[in-house]
Amino acid sequence: MLEPQTPSQEALPEAPAGLDAVNQQLAEAYPELSPQLKLAAGYVLEHPVEIAFQSIRKSATAAEVTPSTLMRLAKRLEFESYEQFREVFQSAVQAGPVELSGRANQLRSLASQTDDQVFLDVGDAAFDNIGRLFTADNQKKVREAAQLLLGAGKVAVVGFRDTFACAYHFAYVGRIAMPDIHLIRGLEGGLLTELAPFGEGDVVIAFGFEPYCAETMRALEITRANGVSAIVVTDTMRSPLVPGASITFPVANATPHFFPSILSAITLIEVLLAECVAFGPDNLVDNVARFESRMRAMGAYVEQA
Template sequence: MTNIDIFAHIHSRYNSFTNTEKKAADYILEHPKEVLYMSITDLADACNVGESSVSRFCKTLDLKGYQEFKIALAHSISQGEETPQISGQITMQDTVFELASKILSTNISALTETFNLIHEQDLSRAVDHFTRAHRIHFFGVGASFMTAMEAKNKFLRITNKTECQMDTHLQIMSAALLTEKDVAVLISYSGSTKDTIDVAKAAKEQGATIIAITRFAKSPLTSFADITLLCGANEGPLQGGSLSAKISQLYLLDLLYTEYFKRTYKESIRNKESTAQAVIEKML
């Protein structure tokens, strides 16, 4: 279904839509490219309807949900372009130099926007929770899991209280055993990944502090978050796992790591020396 012409599909079914579905349809037809980079919560707010209404609208179009709708929308937009785009402003006609320049620009833009979205108070509060926490669990699914593992690997060099589970069953089990003394860091670009939202809900029920690293200030994930740290990369539905999004997330994690290191300097420098010494014999 993702290869359908979503615009023709909406027009053909328009008269059968409910009033709330027509609000969503009208907004999408008027602002298709903007919708590509909106969370389900953002779109619902823009249309003055509820998230459930957007979900029902997608299912009325015989789509499984909002993410499949955005993929279909992306295909429909690209089919209407005279010059096919691979992602963002990158086209099939770009030379290697043009490609390198555009990717560089995209990554710089993502980092700059992430920097501009930083609220010092939120970052400081997050590190406060890190320093007081009994355990710090990093959670993510798919490409975001790789970022969560990067965070675990980085913090493991200076503290032994970080955890990261690969399997989604193990993640939800870990979340169910958290306490009010623990911190759960949930990484999700969209903030709409079902497994990650389930983890957030379980962690919230246990009283753990929830820190969300995501693109959208309003999303199903951020409704559970005590602190939200926003990354600035724009990732379309056909660009899942883009490096610009990952770089932005890693930038925020690097900030958390460095500030944590500063605040726990004596312990962190001692642990850093110990872990470095432990692996030095592995080097040639």
């Protein structure tokens, strides 16, 4: 007969192994945190580089909390110490970004020769947003998301108001190679009806930036209840769209413009779909070829002499 375990014999929960796991766990726990822990968690989610290299006292001052609050946050995530918690951020930051072409710097140099500050500010924000997308951490997640999409029976694509352009672009381009991608429009109260066919083995990819649309939240609630895996593209790990997601991409959307930039989200879409075609079955390439042939046969393109 097995002896009952005493509390000291019970297996202790393990701390999250990587930065993405830490961010996901923080996002899941965020709504239930105390106001002080929310301040600490918000700072951690938004400032990974600072957490990696600042002292706990300096990070606490920047987050407007006490050092003990940051230590309590680390303990809540099952880390034995704040230093162990900070090592996760140091490892992720030291992995460094994936190398980008030098064209961006060349373009910035050319742009700096003019005196149109609005033009320059928008350009600076755009380059910065895309630069934040191409990191080693995101490279790994893109591969994981592509495999999830390739293994899905059906893919539902959700994005309303300011992110509808993202959802439409993903669905239109993606469906050329993968016909089982479906754009969810939710017109005239039809959201539930459109999402009813999706269940276990399917995937929903949802786009949403602050202010977050109630329809997007509702779509994720419906699909989660039906066992659909979710990929979320949003602006911060504090987003209410994050809890329950299998994979989350927090993309930078800062801009001097009065509306959040969707440039990083569109770029992410291109990367995801390219990854799917590059590493998916041969029939995806065949689907693209057949689509082009059909379009040309129907006169969809202007043929140049």
